[in-house]
Amino acid sequence: MDRSMTTPEKGRKGRLDPSTYMRLSGMGLTMMAVVLAFTFTGHWLDGLLGWRFPLFTILLALVGIAGAIIHLIRETGRK
Amino acid sequence: MRGVALRKTVMKPLIRATSLLFSVLFAGVSFAQHEGHDHAASDTTHVHEVVIPTADVHDGHPNEATGEAHDAHGVAKFNPGEMIMGHVGDEHGWHLWGHTSLPLPILVYNTQRGFSAFSSAHFDHGHKTHGGYMLHEGKLVATDAADGTDAHHATENEALTKATWDLSITKNVLAMLVSVVLMLMIFLSVAAAYKKRGTSAPKGLQSFIEPIILFVRDDVAKANIGPKYERFMPFLLTVFFFILINNLMGLIPIFPFGANVSGSISVTFTLAAITFVLTLINGNRHYWGHILAMPGVPKPVLLILTPVEILGVFLRPAILMIRLFANITAGHIIVLSFFSLIFIFGEINAGLGWGVSIFSLVFTIFMSMMELLVAFIQAFVFTFLSAMYLGSAIEEPHHH
Numbered sequence: 001m002d003r004s005m006t007t008p009e010k011g012r013k014g015r016l017d018p019s020t021y022m023r024l025s026g027m028g029l030t031m032m033a034v035v036l037a038f039t040f041t042g043h044w045l046d047g048l049l050g051w052r053f054p055l056f057t058i059l060l061a062l063v064g065i066a067g068a069i070i071h072l073i074r075e076t077g078r079k
Numbered sequence: 080m081r082g083v084a085l086r087k088t089v090m091k092p093l094i095r096a097t098s099l100l101f102s103v104l105f106a107g108v109s110f111a112q113h114e115g116h117d118h119a120a121s122d123t124t125h126v127h128e129v130v131i132p133t134a135d136v137h138d139g140h141p142n143e144a145t146g147e148a149h150d151a152h153g154v155a156k157f158n159p160g161e162m163i164m165g166h167v168g169d170e171h172g173w174h175l176w177g178h179t180s181l182p183l184p185i186l187v188y189n190t191q192r193g194f195s196a197f198s199s200a201h202f203d204h205g206h207k208t209h210g211g212y213m214l215h216e217g218k219l220v221a222t223d224a225a226d227g228t229d230a231h232h233a234t235e236n237e238a239l240t241k242a243t244w245d246l247s248i249t250k251n252v253l254a255m256l257v258s259v260v261l262m263l264m265i266f267l268s269v270a271a272a273y274k275k276r277g278t279s280a281p282k283g284l285q286s287f288i289e290p291i292i293l294f295v296r297d298d299v300a301k302a303n304i305g306p307k308y309e310r311f312m313p314f315l316l317t318v319f320f321f322i323l324i325n326n327l328m329g330l331i332p333i334f335p336f337g338a339n340v341s342g343s344i345s346v347t348f349t350l351a352a353i354t355f356v357l358t359l360i361n362g363n364r365h366y367w368g369h370i371l372a373m374p375g376v377p378k379p380v381l382l383i384l385t386p387v388e389i390l391g392v393f394l395r396p397a398i399l400m401i402r403l404f405a406n407i408t409a410g411h412i413i414v415l416s417f418f419s420l421i422f423i424f425g426e427i428n429a430g431l432g433w434g435v436s437i438f439s440l441v442f443t444i445f446m447s448m449m450e451l452l453v454a455f456i457q458a459f460v461f462t463f464l465s466a467m468y469l470g471s472a473i474e475e476p477h478h479h
Contacts, residue, residue, distance in 0.1 A: 019303060019467060025464075029394070030391060030394050030395075033397075034387050063383055070387070
């Protein structure tokens with residue numbers, strides 16, 4: 001909405017700019033994929049190290065969740 | 080305008096519902112198949128009594144396209160899972176009706192055997208081997224069995240299968256070629272009309288196509304890419320019309336239409352890959368700067384954000400690929416499921432089948448109308464998002 005005001009070319013006649021919601025249309029899958037990618041990287045690292053405690057699986061899963069949320073906030077709050 | 084508002088309020092939940100149904104149906108199909116295998120395994124010593132209409136039961140050979148499996152008494156059993164998957168998938172040869180299908184050329188290259196070409200009719204709907212190859216669950220595999228051996232008793236040569244490249248003109252390939260011919264016919268005639276009429280008012284097919292082209296130019300390309308949009312117009316228009324025409328062709332159930340081209344993951348993969356490569360080639364310093372080191376973000380956060388952004392580069396085309404594939408395939412599965420209901424109930428009782436067919440018909444017509452909308456929306460969404468990614472790749476830095 002705010003975006004359509006700053007770029008007059010897009011939001012003419014007060015219509016809803018599709019790019020505002022289209023940008024977020026894949027967000028759910030993106031968040032899921034980010035968390036999974038981080039978790040599996042951690043799992044792979046743990047397999048490589050062979051420690052008894054799966055430190056990197058847990059750590060990177062949490063980092064992945066944090067990353068997904070940061071990404072979400074940045075994308076939704078843009079402009 | 081109202082169209083956009085409608086899209087937001089009505090279409091979003093509907094698309095979501097469609098995807099949900101799709102996943103539920105897929106779960107159903109895999110469940111049914113498991114049941115079928117268990118049944119086949121446990122039933123070898125028992126008297127033949129078919130309860131579950133699934134494939135691989137007894138010695139019946141399922142026909143993928145018609146979804147028929149024969150029980151021990153030779154009575155055809157209807158198998159909805161087989162029928163639906165046979166219709167949404169690709170096949171060697173084009174099933175027309177009943178047991179009639181159009182044979183298509185099999186072109187296969189094997190690194191050890193070399194190149195060979197023959198008609199898919201030799202496979203006899205997957206029942207026979209030919210030229211050292213056979214069809215296993217619709218896939219071309221290598222075998223050492225002699226020509227004309229029953230494919231169900233021939234064993235696959237897995238090492239040779241790995242060295243095999245199936246380059247056949249399958250149903251989807253042929254349908255794609257038909258769509259290419261159709262597109263050439265439409266656009267060459269429209270182009271000729273512009274040459275002849277110049278700037279005067281459009282006429283006939285030209286007046287139907289012109290607003291769509293202008294829509295892609297103004298609302299998709301200009302809105303997302305900005306002043307440098309012209310470079311990408313050929314790509315965006317081609318992608319839009321290719322998807323749209325193949326979506327619409329997929330809705331017409333008679334030959335040479337009805338193939339599920341835009342609902343084939345390899346087709347959507349290729350389309351998304353083109354967008355991906357174009358984004359990579361055209362990405363400027365500003366674009367890569369934002370991915371590798373987002374300005375105005377503290378260093379520790381960058382450590383997390385940069386991998387996420389790099390992942391995003393690959394995820395965006397991946398989601399583009401899945402979205403088109405899932406939406407179109409889901410629509411086809413739903414329509415075919417409504418059809419299947421007629422035969423599922425018809426097997427219980429003929430009268431019941433006729434009764435259900437009325438409801439099936441109404442729902443099928445309703446879904447086909449939905450699919451007509453989805454055909455346009457998905458072509459639009461794919462083009463719009465491609466334009467958006469390209470726009471972000473060539474975007475110049477803002478001066479605040």
